[in-house]
Amino acid sequence: MNKTITAASLALAFGTALTLAATPVAAQDKMADKEKCYGVAMKGKNDCKAGAGTSCAGTSKIDYQGNAWSMVPKGTCEKTASPTSPTGHGQLKEFKEKKA
Amino acid sequence: MSAAFARALLQPDAPCPAGLKTWNGSDPAKRFAVYRNNVVVSLVDALADSFPVVQALVGEEFFRALAAEFARANPPRSPVLAWYGDGFADFVENFPPAAGLPYLADVARLEWLRVEAWHAADAKPLPLAEMAARLADEAALPALRLALHPSLRLLRSAHPVVSLWAAHQAEDVSAALGATDFADAEAALVVRDGLDVDILRIEPGAAEFVESLLRGAALGEAAQTAAPFDLPATLGLLLRSGTIIEATPSGRIS
16 A cells, blocks of 8 residues: 555645646657557448448458468567567467477 | 358358258359358458457468457357457457467457447546646545546556557557567556547556546545556546546535
8 A cells, every 4th residue: 555645645746737737748758749649540440341332341352261270370479579578489489389 | 040040151161051042043052151251251350450459460361260260159249340349358368379479368458448448438528727626625635536538448467568559550560569578567548539549558556546536436545556656647647638527526426
């Protein structure tokens, strides 16, 4: 437990918070800006992806028939090699060998 | 008949349901196979839309195979395709081929919270001037209760979920991933600010604080967390993201 929060310390915290909140974005610290830009708007989702007047996107597509249980991830996770990582490149390789 | 038809749609090896006819005399089994493929492809596409970072992490081929396994085991329960994917994170967690990526399920959880936040109800943030007015009575502050935006979601992870997610929004994904320390545990605050869903990394103690507020705890009580955190910065973050929609004295939460 932290020390008990007093009314005075809450008032002080809010005072600082209001100042922070009222500060224009450009003047805020870099970290806050960086975090803010992570929020990328998600596009709306249509039930039929190809849009009105066309058939659904699925109709022209043949999906992968591979057996998922014998597959190995091949995406950006493979680029995350890190000596301290429990999940970096090394482990992926090990996983492959186990499957083979 | 319809139950057997639906079952056959989700089993790639099931025989074509009996009694199907085609208008032009072509082989019903072939036509059915096309439809069966489309059903799964449309569900896999929906998952790819909702979980783009999971897909980027494991690659398209692996993702589509994983998503197809999920789709066959968990067909939609709602006609709203945007809601398809609830439970995907748990499925990922128990998917043996992804066992080498322990963070993958939490990345999926974060992406799902983003979908939830995107579709959550609107609420007007409390204007800063009004907030300031509510703070006039200093002695009443510990008993003040904050109502938070309906889109607000929290995720506490043992993995650097926010960094992983953010790395995939960066121009140079590889560089951003290279800078990620996989030993980091991170907490995420997800909230829709206007038409944008923000994903913010917050301290574990701050996540605890916000969780208490969500449970309806008063400020003074919520601020006493097990893990220390920066209270002014956290309140500033909540105010700036429009997360605080009402502040009321104890007992009168609106």
